[in-house]
Amino acid sequence: MSAPQETGSGLFGLMAEFETPTDIVKAAESVREAGYRSWNAYTPYPVPKLWELMEHKSPVPAMTFMGGLTGAVASFAFITWTQVVDYPWNIGGRPTFSWPAWIPPTFETTILLAGLTAGIGMLAINGFPKPYHPVFNVDAFERASQDRYFLVIKSDDPHFDRTSTESFLRELGPVEVSEVDE
């Protein structure tokens, strides 16, 4: 990194490293109180208080519902079309529209589309696959998946200031504060 600069080119944000989940939750509370809005926390396992503090809303449940609904309607309509319209078959005089028999495949397709939306859709809205991300430029960050807790205030936050944000982060009792290159 060259000389300290204001927001913008080259600097993604400032990263503070913490040793325990309790520390990072406390730090995140302070970051929020200080008025920062463009920040994120990186932890080895889910810490619900962090996304509550970020006021993050997850679109996954609504997406999954839509996926399931599509699966249900589309498969039932498709089966009806094949058996009633496209190629009606007389099987022992049973009605062509024998809908109870179509419930099992309709049910399975509903689950299939809802499940694929939940699993693959979640990865997609999280932006994966994403092999490169600025946070990986910090060497210590490899412990974010293991046993350390990281908080990043991004440089696009209106309150972000290279010097004052750094001293603010240092007051929160981190192990280390590092610059995250773009």
Next chain:
Amino acid sequence: MSLIDVDIKNREELGRPHFIDQKETPTSVDDAISGVIFGKTYLWWVVGLAVSFGLLSVGGLGLTWLLMKGVGIWGINMPVAWGFAIINFVWWIGIGHAGTLISAILLLLQQEWRTSINRFAEAMTLFAVACAGMFPIFHTGRPWLAFWMLPYPNNMGVWPQFRSPLIWDVFAVSTYFTISLVFWYVGLVPDLAVLRDKAKHLFVKRIYGLFALGWRGAANHWHNYEKAYLLLAGLSTPLVLSVHSVVSFDFAVAQLPGWHATIFPPYFVAGAIYAGFAMVLTLMIPLRAIFNLHAYITERHLENMGKVMLVTGLIVVYGYATEAFMAYYSGNTFERFMMYNRVFGPYWPAYWALLLCNFLMPQLMWIKKCRTSTFWLFFASQFVNVGMWLERYVIVAVTLTRDFLVSSWGAYHGTFWDWAVFIGTIGLFLSLVFIFIRILPALSMTELKAISPEGKSAGGH
């Protein structure tokens, strides 16, 4: 205070043991579990994989001969057109069900003890369903045309017959495999990120990194992840119940005495979970001893699995009793004869062996000493593995040998090639298990960290 917190508080007040050693930290969890992957290759692993692969090759031989000669090399003929292929299909898919039960249903019921065994059980589900899926495909006789079962626009102008349980099966089993795979992979992503970050060798780092998709554990990602994981569990729960119900419809929708029974769906689902827990114990007990995973797979885990085995076993026995009672109570000649034939007919040893394996032996699980002893648990689960196979043998083969007309009665026994393909799938299953424990974390590091004392201190979990 969530239900889990209440549970933890109660457990502490009652002085009951935790499901993870309280000295464990995120660092120690990672080291222990990734140590299995990054550690040295043991001789027993090489030997085990070689033996499994040998068994798999027997299956390869059996399938090659099958493709050259046709299904006539199997013991099937009229009146028994459904032989080993269907028995093995139902057996394998049943084994898979315990994996989904552990990963999905116990998650919804907030049973914390599932955490250390779910990853392995989910892998077992996938491998078992892969083995199961082969049988109906080869049983069609012309497996290269198996795609005809899928509804796709074709130049023959016809569609699959959606009134048939066999087509329901195609939908149920393929959905089950797909959703199990997605559930398993979603659970693996954060662990793959751990392996990416812990790997020393650049190539190994890249491979794990590729499959970790760039996971970085951001809080908003975790939120979406948790929602998706819970939803997948919620979707898998009715799915797993529907899959074995649909499998049982293959029989119950037919008119044959011994098949045409309303007890079939719940009885099959309970049997599936029963067989699956026996298989989880069969694999987990040696794994725990070899890799010294006693801190994560505690005595309480094994005891709980023994209890589940006992309960589902009793439900299965209730199914047998209902079959016998309904045969008597229906007053129907053919139903009564079906039951008489099972118990005293030419295949009586299969039925009595089934009662020994599925009814008598699991009663050991009433005794706490047996439930907490790896030897007795392993011993009882071997009987269940065999017993559940015999159950399907009795339902499929014995029922078909003697139906309504005496003139169409016949006999059935599996041929060498039937056994070869069955042994081959056992080889495939074991080979996949051996490869899995060497290259992927058999226990979920992420979830274990979240239930470790440090993880609990963050609250909300």
